[in-house]
Amino acid sequence: MSNLSPLVKNTEYAVRGEIAILAEALQEQLENGTKLPFNEITNINIGDPQLLKQKPISFFRQVSSLIENPDLLLDKNLEQVKILYPRDVIDRARKLLKSVGGNIGSYSHSMGIPYIRKQVAKFIEERDGYPSDPERIFLTAGASPAVQMILQCMVNKPDVGVMIPIPQYPLYTASLALFNSRAVPYYLNEQKGWSMDTTDLKEAIDRARKQGTDVRALVVINPGNPTGQCLSDSNMREIIDFCHRERLVLCADEVYQTNSYSKNLPFHSFKKILRSMGPTYDNFELFSFHSISKGVIGECGRRGGYVECVGIDPEIIRQMYTLSSMCVANVQGQIMVELMVNPPSPGEPSYDLYMEETKEIHQSLVRRSVKLYEAFNDLEGVTCSKAEGAMYLFPRIRLPAKALKAAQKAGKQPDVYYCLDMLKATGICVVPGSGFGQKDGTWHFRATFLAPEHTFDEFINLLKSFHKKFMEEHQD
């Protein structure tokens, strides 16, 4: 026990913390027939679409299934296989198998399968209208290991820091704690829809530097997690300009890039905005992360993603190569990255079904985000910004003094106290704002809008009753 590294001890990970563990225990009780005030756990704590019964995209799974068992592509099996699988699925499986020498069973190239990195570069070029280099792309087991790899290359001692948004996805603070470095927080502006204010950024970095912190990078999550905002182009230009002036590497967490719901604020990548700003910024350093876990795909279990390194020193690329050699990404995740960046095209047999499935998921996400947003704003003392993107709402709850006292007595943060009560009363599992950080004296929680659409009325009703009762019981 005394052997335990204090760096690990300082690492916290609220998304899978106390409340998630209690939810598991309650789930087990339900399965064992225990009578509880609810019939099921509503796991809106975590951005995991398929956990909440979102169906996988047929084309993707058909291809991955064929690739698993290449014997199916032998002549003797083709008759049955052609009944089960469309022609373009068979073609795609053959092409992808060819790109890995006929079998997915061996380690890939440390940076990821070269053919798939080329496909990713092509996707980025088409998305942004600017060149992308496959030799500057690493395929990873999701965005999380990519973020960890980058941070590990940049930070290593207590006086080195990285600017992170508050509220933030806890991966960032947890990784910085683990790598023995400092999180330099900056606050998103809740009043202005969780946008970024470069005056605040400047204040935060000056304060950190005055305290002796060597600030090396700025993390931006866009669309935002847990806050759901989308940054405007002009805000993004300000941020790039800020990093340029302050000589910071920009880490752009863009895993929610297809979860963009606002016509006024369509997603643009930082790479695109950067390149549009001209040659002054040619040496700007940017990492951009993407993932198969989000979007309308939601293949969280598979672990796949990539990081594009823009303007990054070749020596750092070489060191990233060493790190990725130590833990090569799984091939199944890489295959899914290819399918994500290169879905069926018009005219191919799988195109219509692919479009139908993805459109339906996207539209349903919009409907569900609005429904939950309205429900939150209906609650006494709760305000919530609309989700312009991502999968989350981050409502603010104003708790009566009696609730704060009760929380203190229970040895809990007030938002944790509220969320635990909610879980026990309704089966609804959310993550308290303190897991992401929030301005002192404000309390929030994060909820996904990923629950199946037909369950919304029921769990919203449970939530409303719980909240009313909680507020009554804790009335000042």
Added chain:
Amino acid sequence: MSNLSPLVKNTEYAVRGEIAILAEALQEQLENGTKLPFNEITNINIGDPQLLKQKPISFFRQVSSLIENPDLLLDKNLEQVKILYPRDVIDRARKLLKSVGGNIGSYSHSMGIPYIRKQVAKFIEERDGYPSDPERIFLTAGASPAVQMILQCMVNKPDVGVMIPIPQYPLYTASLALFNSRAVPYYLNEQKGWSMDTTDLKEAIDRARKQGTDVRALVVINPGNPTGQCLSDSNMREIIDFCHRERLVLCADEVYQTNSYSKNLPFHSFKKILRSMGPTYDNFELFSFHSISKGVIGECGRRGGYVECVGIDPEIIRQMYTLSSMCVANVQGQIMVELMVNPPSPGEPSYDLYMEETKEIHQSLVRRSVKLYEAFNDLEGVTCSKAEGAMYLFPRIRLPAKALKAAQKAGKQPDVYYCLDMLKATGICVVPGSGFGQKDGTWHFRATFLAPEHTFDEFINLLKSFHKKFMEEHQD
């Protein structure tokens, strides 16, 4: 560039280093029609069976293929599917899908899918004859991330150290460098078939402690990588006793446990030996690692494995839970762990084929290990121990003074110089001993015996000609 963490700079990873990168370039040249002195690259540098055309186990891939696309299990598809897949494959796929709520698309439990952890515990109990607790097993994306997670929990500053064998698998030194801690080397005894000598262990730990190192753990790789030895039961008891006396955690890398070729030295797990030593050792701390990448399975690309924590403090388990929450293992790898520990049973439709496939691979590995061992020992100045286990031979090469000088002139270690020359002349890619560590003044290389059996005569002939020519050219 100045931002690059010195910890990452110090990290080296020879297995995927300079020579592997040159081999890739030569491979590309061959594919583009460039004439070289050989027709193909023989990648015996890395323990990656399927890269060298070993066929995946049919049952495993059939199950994983069905699980990818659960639509195949719908009534409308069952007619075709029953033609393509045996009954027990369909049953197993259904069972595994049920254990993850019907779909593999979502994040698993942070420690791994509970059902699969139970299956692993059952496998360990049957293997060793002693109880195993699924709540002390973490499913991981291969053994490497498990090793890294454990080391990360135990070490964190320059004066903390972990004992590692020399020669060793470079994951250990690379991880310790990355976590800013010390590798405390102990030497395996080449004269005694790379066995472990507890007198040497004691000397090594005393020396390290005298230098102010807080030594916390001992790593043993058994069967050995890169050395191929299997430890005897009495040697294992001595090692356990040594750790007990010195209050060290034992990290047993047992990923080659089914790659055991010697009747005199069958594989026994450290857990089994430990438990057989009675209650004096009840509080002994042991981590044991296993993987789907090795054995006769060789599913390296998928990334799956586990670590069993024996006698480990619950607080450390809790911290391992936090770390694994930050990077949950991919579900496809976990599924394959289940198939590994629970293969088809006698009487099931897939049993005979499974037995035939695994037996053939195992017997072929034995034949190939002997053939390569004899070939190495036939070379002038080369001696090589027999492989009792694992997938590797680690021959010692005695290089003439002229070769040492030529290497120095080229700015290379002599073994690197020799291996680069070998690659350029023969297309055979091996890893120089300096990537694993070796006694000063001795030179080795690591070669797998995984090349397809029918290619052995040809590449061994190339090797013999190269070696003869090299020795002639560098004659003193």
